[in-house]
Amino acid sequence: MQLKGLVRFFAIALILICIYQLSFTWFVHSHESDMEAKADKWVSANYPSADKKYSDNEALKALYADTLKELKRARLQRLLDSTKDTKIGPFGLTTYRSAKDKEVLLGLDLQGGMSVTVEVGLDGLVKALANYSKDAAFNKALEAAIAKKANSGADFITLFTNEFKADNPNATLAPLFAGKSNGKIKFDDSDAKVTAYLRDQAESAFNNTLRVLTTRIDGFGVSSPSINPDKVKAVINIELAGANDPERVRRIIQSSANLQFFEVYNLNEVGDGLVAADKAVQDYLNGTKAVVDTTKKDTASVAAVDTSKTKKLSDLAKGGVAKNSKVDSSAYKANEAPIRRLIQFTQPQQGKNGQTIFPAAIGYVKAIDTSKLNAYLRMDIAKSKFPANMVLMYGKVDSEDPAVSKTILQLYAIKTLDNGQAELEGEHVAEAVQDFTEGKVSIKMNMDKVGTNIWAKMTGKNVGKPIAIVLDNFVYSAPNVNEAITGGNSSISGNYTVKEAQELADILKSGKLTATAKIVQDQVIGPTLGKAALKGGALSFLISFIVIFGLMLVYYNTAGWVANIALILNLLFTIGILAALGFTLTAPGIAGLVLTIGMAVDTNVIIFERIKEELTKGKNYATAVNDGYKRSLSPVLDAHVTTFLTAAILAYFGLGPVLGFATTQMVGIVLSLFCGILISRLVTDLYMGKNRHFDYFTGLSKKVFKHASFKFIEYRKIAYGISAVVLILGIASYFNGFDQGVEFAGGRSYTIKFTQAVNQEKLADELKVEFGGQTPILKTVGSTNQLNITTAYRIHETGKNIDSLVEAALFKGLANHLPAGTSYAEFDTKFKQSSQTVLPTISDDLKAGAQKATIFAILVICLYIFIRFRDWRYSLGTIFSLLHDVFVTLIVFSFARKIVPFPLEIDQHFIAAILTVIGFSMNDTVIVYDRIREDSKLMKGESNATIINRAINQTLSRTVMTSLTVFLTILILFIFGGEVTRGFAFAMLIGVITGTYSSIFVAAPILVDFAKSKPLGSSEVKK
Known part of the structure; x- marks a missing residue:
């Protein structure tokens, strides 16, 4: 009581x-x-x-x-x-x-928004801690650690120190880091102490990056952003449901706020060097000069020429080009003045006192020409013509138009310290606010005490000269110093809008990132696609509930009301608890709820089938109900524990939406036990307390599997033959290949909705031209006028405008299939439904995590089965059964991917399906195993084959009913759930069928053919 x-x-x-x-x-x-x-x-x-x-x-x-x-x-x-x-x-x-x-919050896939995975660049931190050392061994170890990070589970500090010690066993780390450690590291300290110091600094940098990003994200104005840090992998997953300006999100998140103040060289000071560099590169291009390209480490040695005869500075400012009277070939003309033809040099101005004043910028360059100019200036023959502490930087890009060829950038010659750093860093900025200076938009700054002193000295020696204010290696402005600034208050002024100035002030105020934040994965979902996913998920949930509700009444008569009450409370508790925990509902989360509907009644199915068995034996209702609940407890617990374990493993290894699915499933499993066992028994006892009882049979359920006595074990050799074919095809699927989703393959993926169906072959050819000869992958999504376009074009390139350039190429390639006159803005908001970017580093990490999760899940379940049944044959049967299920799913995804009219891709949703299939298959298998163990105690002296046959037949009704309820809910999800969960649902449909088969024809027969003379059951093992 x-x-x-x-x-x-x-x-x-x-x-x-x-x-x-x-x-x-x-x-x-x-x-x-x-x-x-x-x-x-x-x-x-x-x-x-x-x-x-x-x-x-x-x-x-x-x-x-x-x-x-x-x-x-x-x-x-x-x-x-x-x-x-x-x-x-x-x-x-x-x-x-x-x-x-x-x-209850809706995820970005249900309302639109943006998800990004940010990698914290600890390699930059290590460089800074070593004071940007030029030591060859140090830089080699750093590069090797960066290369290995993509496919290693170790943290970056461990990788770096291991690489350094492997190549330099007699060297120590301390001399590299002692100088900038503020006394924390001495020159004779051990490598272990240095490693601990680096790890401490890395953790501090990660926490600082997380703090800064959190502050910046608060300014996006989205409700309840989700921020999930992973210190081991040094990544931060951010979900911004409702965010409607992806470019702004990318720009602000990746900005390191590395504010620096530099002196500058003017054109008069570096003009001769530019002329000499221009002549040297010209001679090299014409095959008359040796050059070393430091980016490629190769040298072309040819005859040297005299470069002493150079053009005058006055002619340089006028943009003149020297002519060579001896050579007049078309090739020579094409290589003429390679540097100067890319730069429009600034003209000197006449000051009030008659002096010549050179502007801060030395010239202007088209954005489209910067790649070529950079390549020329990286050549040693060009670099040697300039001061060693000179670095060329571009001005801030004022236009975000995808047609960046029209953008003109200012070019500055920055004067650095000997180590390449700035005299004054932005870390000394204490406060920054958007303001107005002389009617122009500006950012006012207030510096701390140290910064005030440095700034006073710096401005004092540069009166009448410009000082460049640089943010993340872009010059935001270069105002002339009118007088020494001693109070620490300054302002950055330029051609800003109020919005730009506010963003810059927010970035400066939130703090500098000690380690760079690089977006390695991002996904943008438009509101239209989000609404479709929400509608599909809600519809599949409702239909699944109605179908299972009705099925329970049709099959279990009035007892079906007990199962339905438990089902209703299970769903109410699941959604309520998730809401209380601040859970964000996503499309996979809805899939988890739909699956919960199918699995929630599983507990009652097991119990009801056992009660029916007891009633068939002639027991009265009270005794049958009591024995049914008691004898069902063990198999119910075993089945739910195996399913919970796979969900927990998925939650541990999963990211983003998959994590939501796993969380929903775990909560649903726990509540299924509470509702299916305790509440169902409470309702049953309350009803029976009034001298009434529930009916557990209907005309249908009385006939189905009545006195089932199928000879399953006798057909095991046929089943073994089928399994052998499955094994061969499973191996063949590896060579046949799979369609990897962009998460695992790396690349960019776009979902585009056209006004009508398009010719995919023609579209692919047109996009190939714009994507530099790379053929994109096109797949129909939902309807014939909606396509998913995946490409690896420029995926290995870095830069803040790469995403915009790729989308501009996409827009150009789609132009013939969009309504005439469609602007880029219209394309971005109306036709582009979603986009996703995954860099190769994160895709390798996701693939490694998926493999580990699958292997770990199989091992953990086998270990649980061994501990639970204390017989190695049960674990062996489990391994064969699970591998069989995984192979069948892989075979279908490999050989059917060109046949079915929807994408079959290996991605995180597929891995979620595989792990769920593993859990469900074990749910079936463990029920059979529990009955085998029970019958082995009651049927002593009988052969193992007889015991197993009887156990399978006794649980057959339960196996079919559970498989049917889950299959129906997944089928409904597949039909109505939308594109987001279609691949997951299809994999689950395969898994339910093959899981039922493997439980009967693979897992159980193994017990017969291994250790045939050994009796079944844990009690015999103990003896």
Whole structure:
């Protein structure tokens, strides 16, 4: 009675808590709907509709409609901001602000948004700690560590120190880091102490990066961003549901805020060097000079020429080109003045006192020419003509137009210290705010005490000269110093918009990243695709619930109401607890809920089938129910533990959406035990306490598998033959290949929705031209007019504008298949449904994690089976069964990928399906194993084959019912769930079928053919 009272108390308490928690979502939705109606009314009252204003011009109508949408969005946001503290809900028990913090959050795949995985660049930190040492051994070890990091689970510090010691066994690390360690490392310290110091600094840098990124993300204005750091892998996964400006997110996250202040060389000071460098490169290109390209480490040795005869500086400023009277070939003309023809040099100006004033920038360069110019200037014959402490930098890019060929950049000659660093670093900026200086947008800065002193000296010796203000190696401005600045207050002024100045101030204020933040994976999902995923997920959830609800009543009669009550409470508790934990609902999360519907009734199916067996033996209802619950406890626990283990392993190795699926599944499994065993028994006892009982049979269930006595073991050799074929095909699938998703292959993937179906072959050829000869992979997604385009074009290149360049090439390649006159902005917002970028480093890491997760899951389950049954044959049967299931799924994904009309890709969702299949297959297998163990104690003297045959037949009804419920829910998810979960659902459908087969025809027969004379059951093993 005490246990029943406790169960009743917890059940009522959980019901009330979950209803309370979920009520906030209802209150928020109701309030936001009211505010949206007000925003609509305001727009209608103040602006004419698009149809009225531009009835005869479709282009203007569409443009004006977008303007109305933006006005409505802005008005709605203003209304919501102004009602944050408004009381909502019954009796005004909460405020909108408070309820908003407690609502069920939708993931970016359900409402649109952006997900990024940021890698914290510890290699840059190690360089800085070594004061940018030029030591060859140090730099070699650093490069080797960077190369190995992609395929290693070790942290970067371990990789670096191991590489250094492997190549330099007699050298020590301390001299490299002692100089800049502020006394923490001495020159004679051990390598172990240096390693500990580096690891401590790396952890500090990671934590600082996380802090800075968190501060920056708060400024994006999205509700409840998700930030998940992984210190071991040195990555931070960030989800920004609702974010609508991907370029801004990328720019702010990756900005290191490395603010530096440099003196500059003017054109008068470096002009002769430019002329000499230009002549040297020209001679090299014409085959008359030796050169060393430091980026390629190769040398071309040819006859030397006299480079002393150079053009005058005055001619350089005019942009003149020297002519060579001796050579007049077309090839020579093509190589003429290779550097100077790329630079439009700035003209000197006349000052008030008659002196010549040279601007801070030495010239202008087209952005499209910077790659070629950089290659020329990297040559040793060019570098040797300039001062050793001179570095060329470009001005800030003012345009984000994909047509970057039109962008003009200023070119500056920066004067560094001898070690290549700045005299004053941005770490001394204490405060930064957006402001106005002389009517222009600016950023005001206040420096700390150390920075104030350095700044005073620096400005004092450069009065009348420019000082370059550099952020992340781009010159933001280079104002002239009018007088020494001694108070520490300064401002950065330039051609900024208020938005740009505010972003820059926020970056400076949030702090400098001691280790660079590099986006190695990003995914952008448009709101249209998000809504489709939400609708599909909700529909599949609803249909699955109705189907399973009805099936329980059809098969188990009135007892089906017990299973359905447990199912309803299981779902209520699962969603309520996830909401209370701040869980974000994603498309895979909905898939987890759909799967929970199928598996939630599994507990009741096991119990009900056992009760039916006891009733068939002639026991009365009270005894049958009591024995049914008691004897079902062991198999129920075993089945749920194996499934929970695979979900936990998936949660440990998974990232992003897959983590949401695993979390949902784990919570659902635990609650399935609580509802299926305790609440179901409570409801049953309460009903039977009134001298009534539930019926467990219907006309259908009485006939199905009645007195089943199939000879499964006798057909095991045929099953072995089938398994051998599966093994051969599984190996063949490796050579046949797979379609790897962009997560594992690396690359960029775009989902594009066209106005009509397109010729894929023609489109692929057109995109190949724009993608530098690389043929993209095109796949139909959902409908014939929606394609997924995957390409590895420029995936190995780095740079903040690479994503924009690739998308510009994509847009150009799609131009013939988009409506005439479509602008890039329209393409970006209307036709591009989603995009995903995964750099090769993170794809290798994801693949390694997936392999480890699969192997680890199989080993953990086999270990659990061995501990639980204490017989190695059970573990062996488990291994064969699980490998069989994995191989069948791989075979289908390999050989059917060109046949089925939807993508079959190996990605994180596929791995989630594989692990779930492993858990489900073991769910089936362990039920059979439990019955074999039980029967072996009751049927002493019988052959192993007889015992196993009887056990399989006794559990056959339960096996089929469980497989049927899960199969139906997954089938519904496959049909209605949308593209996000279709590959997962298809893999699960295969897994359910093959898992049922392997439990009966693979796992069980193994017990017969290994150690034939040894009896089954743990009790015999103990003896």
